[in-house]
Amino acid sequence: MDKIVEGIRRFRRDIYPGLKPRYDELVKTGQKPHALVIGCSDSRVAFESLTGCGPGELFIVRNAGNIIPQYGKYMGGVTASIEFAVTALPIRDVIVCGHTHCGAMSALLKPEMSTDMPAVQKWVSFARQAKRRIGKEHTHVFDAHLREAIAENVKLQVEHLRTYPCIEKKLKSGEIRLHGWVYELENGDVVEHDETNNRWLSLTEPEEPKRDVSGRFRGTE
Numbered sequence: 473m474d475k476i477v478e479g480i481r482r483f484r485r486d487i488y489p490g491l492k493p494r495y496d497e498l499v500k501t502g503q504k505p506h507a508l509v510i511g512c513s514d515s516r517v518a519f520e521s522l523t524g525c526g527p528g529e530l531f532i533v534r535n536a537g538n539i540i541p542q543y544g545k546y547m548g549g550v551t552a553s554i555e556f557a558v559t560a561l562p563i564r565d566v567i568v569c570g571h572t573h574c575g576a577m578s579a580l581l582k583p584e585m586s587t588d589m590p591a592v593q594k595w596v597s598f599a600r601q602a603k604r605r606i607g608k609e610h611t612h613v614f615d616a617h618l619r620e621a622i623a624e625n626v627k628l629q630v631e632h633l634r635t636y637p638c639i640e641k642k643l644k645s646g647e648i649r650l651h652g653w654v655y656e657l658e659n660g661d662v663v664e665h666d667e668t669n670n671r672w673l674s675l676t677e678p679e680e681p682k683r684d685v686s687g688r689f690r691g692t693e
Contacts, residue, residue, distance in 0.1 A: 495527060505561055506564045507529070507565045508566045510550075510554070510629070511538050511570075512536065512538045512570065516657055522655065531557045535595075536596070537576025537577060538570050540632040541598045546598065563648060565648065566633060567652075570653070578618060581621055602621055602624040603621060622654060630652045630665070
């Protein structure tokens, strides 16, 4: 706690003065982020640092496993936050961002890891279809398929987004775009799912066409 409080003091003393004009503008005109990010609560994923964005630029929804329940099946904070962002803010891009070494996806693949966490087990059940799709619904195979499950979960949650009436409406009008990302903690790479060709492309390398890195997310026995 001492470190956190000292960080607050340092922010107020050294950083906030330089951001004061920006915060004055945000207070006066309100927030107008153009991107909604649905990401994992994992402390190793810092979206502002990762994207280079500052105050007012990202609307971020975080939960264990970057999970988005299908609309109507679970009406909670995630549902409300997405609905508010897409309806009330000038959101143009919606990003679902998973990450490697995800604890929620570990719990999905190996339920015995969370036997004393019933709320976690209930929550990750909204990602169960991802486990089925990689063919590991009834096996204890774990490490070799974790990356595969993480990638499949991102694809599944983008599909769930399409069940939201506000998303469906704006997709039809061309007002928003959906993106599925995986952030690789071990190398700093961010990869995006290409739905048209069902492949994963690196966003962090400058060359075009983007490099196909789909092999990183194929499980091995």
